[in-house]
Amino acid sequence: MTWLITGGAGFIGAHVVRAMLAAGERVAVYDDLSTGDPARVPDGVTFVKGSVLDGTLLRRTLSDLGIDGVVHLAAKKQVGESVERPLHYYRENVHGLETLLEAAAGTGVRHFLFSSSAAVYGMPDVDLVTENTPCAPLNPYGETKLAGEWLVRAAGRAHGMTTACLRYFNVAGAADEHLADTGVSNLVPMVFEKLTDGSAPVIFGDDYDTPDGTCVRDFIHVEDIAAAHLAAARALPGREPGSDLTVNVGRGEGVSVREMITLIGEVTGYGPAADPVRAPRRAGDPARVVASADRIRAELGWTARHDARTMVASAWAGWCRRHPEARR
Structure with missing residues (x-):
């Protein structure tokens, strides 16, 4: 089998590419490089630069490379930006997925794996989030992921593709320092950035109904x-054509924001310098979101x-590679 990995030059995509290669799978990468880095694509892996909105290029790529399955990770993923630019997010994440599914169905692709998100759940009031927890996304990003799941399942049933939707929780770490996340939209790199700049990390709200008052x-x-x-x-190849598998991808263990910042201080050597300052709650932040991984x-x-x-140690190694002044 040959798999096309969209977004394969991105942070998560590059790790997926390497894991599949190491396991003996044949892969090719499709990425528009809006946030990806071509240096992340291993030597010898076919790379096609293109947008998921380009149906002609997608059909040609799928056909010419003899693609049997697609792993779709390419998407816009910044929650705040999605609120400011909802049309852009729906175009890229939903219409782009529609275009890709149409190309996949038209070229005989048999398997489709979709990168979803725990953002589909919104603010679940449960100790552990199961796949049966009602979905109520709070922002356009989460809405596009939920709509994407609907599209994937519907296309799979209609065209006999086996499908899977993986709902990620909070991703961190790196396989090696060259593959580390270069963005600063997630908690771990946000704290790294503050420490490097000589300022205190920020906790948004410490009055939640959790053991230490911060989000878990x-x-x-x-x-x-x-x-x-x-x-x-x-x-997927062993499952019934048209069937779908939707699963959470998490550890099933909660870590509070305060606990994570303390751990970052220990791992990085910044210690007390990592003591956070408090800011008001951000709208829409649930108190606790922890996966059931059953x-x-x-x-x-x-x-x-x-x-x-x-996770923290591996992410810190990648951060220090790009910011050597941060190391203590």
Whole structure:
């Protein structure tokens, strides 16, 4: 089989590419490089620069490369930006997916794996979020991921493709320093940036109904995310055509924002300098979002292997590679 990985030059996509290559899968990468880095694409892997809105290029790529399955990670993913630019997000994430599915169906692609998000759940008032927890996204980004799941399942049923939707929780870490996340929209790199600048990390709200008053999240290492994609990709050919598998990808363990900042201070050597300052709550931040990982364990035999300290240490190595002045 040959898999096309859209967004394969991005942070998560590059890890998926390497995991699948290491397992002996044949892969090609399709990326518009709006946020991806071509240096992340391994030597010898076919790379096509293109937008998921370009149906002609997609059909030609799928046909010429003999693609059997698609792993679709290409998407816009900044929550705040999605609120400011909803039309852009719906065009890229929903219409782009529609264009890709149309090309896949028209060229005989048999398997389709979709990168979704825990953002589809919104503010669940439960201790553990299961795949049956009602979906109520709070922002256009989450809405586009939920609409994407609907599209994937509908297209799979109509065209006999096996499909899977992976709902990621809070991704962190790196397989090596060259693959680290270069963005600063997630908690771990946001704290790194503050420490490097000599300022205090910020906690948005410390009066939540949680043990230490700060939000609790399920942090998952990007290598574990990649392993989940590999497990799902390998399972799809054995499933019934038109069937779908939707699973959470998380550790099933919560870490509070305050706990994570303290851990970052320990790992980086900044210690007390990492003591946070308090800011008001951000609108729409739920108190606790932690995955139930029972279904993915039962269906795919997958379990997360990395803990929070490993995530922080690997992410810090990548940060220091780009910001050597940060190392202590």
